[in-house]
Amino acid sequence: MVTMAEVAARAGVTKQTVSNVVSGKKVRPETLAKVNAAIAELGYKPNLVARSLRTGSTSTVGLFVPHVANPFYSEVVEEVENVLVRHGYNLLLATTRDDPDYTRVHLENLAARSVDALLVAGDKGVGRQLPMLAQTSFPVALFAWEGDPPATLPVVSIDYEHAGYLAGRHLRDLGHRNVAVIADLPPHALRVAGLRRAFAADGLAIDDSKVFARTSDDAAGGYAAACAALEADPELTAIFATHDILAVGAVEAVTRSGRRVPEDVSVVGFDDIAQVGRIEPPLTTVAFPKREMAQNAVELLLRAVESGKPPTNALSLLRPTLIVRDSSAPPRTTA
Amino acid sequence: MVTMAEVAARAGVTKQTVSNVVSGKKVRPETLAKVNAAIAELGYKPNLVARSLRTGSTSTVGLFVPHVANPFYSEVVEEVENVLVRHGYNLLLATTRDDPDYTRVHLENLAARSVDALLVAGDKGVGRQLPMLAQTSFPVALFAWEGDPPATLPVVSIDYEHAGYLAGRHLRDLGHRNVAVIADLPPHALRVAGLRRAFAADGLAIDDSKVFARTSDDAAGGYAAACAALEADPELTAIFATHDILAVGAVEAVTRSGRRVPEDVSVVGFDDIAQVGRIEPPLTTVAFPKREMAQNAVELLLRAVESGKPPTNALSLLRPTLIVRDSSAPPRTTA
């Protein structure tokens, strides 16, 4: 490996001058030429680890996601990487698997590696580590945070309660009165609360007996929960699933039971992941600007890194919107 | 930040002894206790950047993928991270967007950061950088490599030609004679070649006029190409798409044209990404053990890292299998 000292010797200058050239500081043109020539001849590349040790900065940002294979998060990962590359940073990716221990281990590791910043997507399994997150030496931001947002850290998220409300209002306005919910609880409690509020506005209630916990976070989990819901009440006219993957399973369950979506049972999902626009029928769902949010969150962090100031400690909530596709319609018999 | 020197002072020993404790070397029990007490009291965590500068190893492995939001690659990312964490390594993720320039920039960056190894998934946009890849100071392996595998680097992949053959044989055996192909060419040329070989065995040929290049690598691209194929020959009875996302679009195009899958037109995909088992109808596709392959590839690299020897330069091809679901059936009128 070629070092700065070798380049310096070759160019007849000191390390410092080479350093100045590399970092684009003021250098006399003829020195610049000599040094650049030496760099080119020797094929010198600066050692970023050494630079990091000296400066304490690694040009690396950590990203925590619960799972990468989940389409919601893989879009987030992609967008985060986009922004980082554009700003000259690297992405250190860690999956937390909704597990507090994984989260802790990863966090300690990132701290020891001195990442410049950390973005935490999703709050399952992270909540317990909040005190640690607030004590790091680098800026941390929370993304798609659904629980009680901590006051100490900046949060870029959406109003999940309102998002649930949008779904509820849609079903209510269509005339549905007998609605089941398939949910990942407690994490998605706010989505359900919003749905309930929409119905409560008309004096309607969604009983706890109509809320079904999913067994797993894949389509099979949604399928099983929807089967249970249909069995418990064959008369129900709509299902709200707290995320799209569950909704995909729910559509399948409805269809397999001999009913049709949306004629017999409407299904509404949540997230607007890419694939649900193309299932049969295309899914009505609550969307929010994931990529824009991810971009905001990363830029918030990078501003903090580059200014040396702690990040603006704001709660930034982007607006969810309802995407009405073909999986929702008025109930067959309006009660 | 607490340094080793501070711990040493506190424990009344030298840095060296603390270092020995941290790295689990032989230390007298009472010294060990003293040092551990000091570590605990001060909350000392070793600075991994400093360690890396000294040792030249970062416990970090780079992964190149074309895109993360593509479900095929997001599964790969997830599995790679699984294995790395299990072995105590970190994941530095870079998306290459099938672009040689991105690839080059990322590669130089990783080299300067002294990652311990690099796994390159997918070959689009990477081919031109092969000489650079072969010259790095750390082990490199190629994953899901479809082009001519270079002799200088280990490759973990599948036999794409055979995979295409499996799809072709399936359609041929069902009795299809008028088949269109929707392909990402030239990258997926081998898959198409395999398909052709299957038909050639019966003296049948798939004319170039039946091969349609997709316009983009999303479902819309598959949709457009399938529409073109159906327009060019309304009599065709089957479509082979060189990856599942295209197939999803193709199914949609067939359905929208008023035809039915598989009664009027069979559709066969490639990759077996998670979602295609749940579209309507569930897709027949060629599967291969992505996760197992990813695991093999990473472990190959880590063995090389830990042994200090270059990786076994082998071409490891796992076997693809055909998953027959509901999107393929005999043609309505057997020619």
Add this chain to the structure above:
DNA sequence: TTGAAAGCGCTAACAC
């Protein structure tokens, strides 16, 4: 087993 000294490759601070 532990200590002392050296240095990984770079940048910060200051003098010239």
Add this chain to the structure above:
DNA sequence: GTGTTAGCGCTTTCAA
């Protein structure tokens, strides 16, 4: 604008 000096926090080497 460029050189000199010092040191980031750790591990390696060698001596005790």
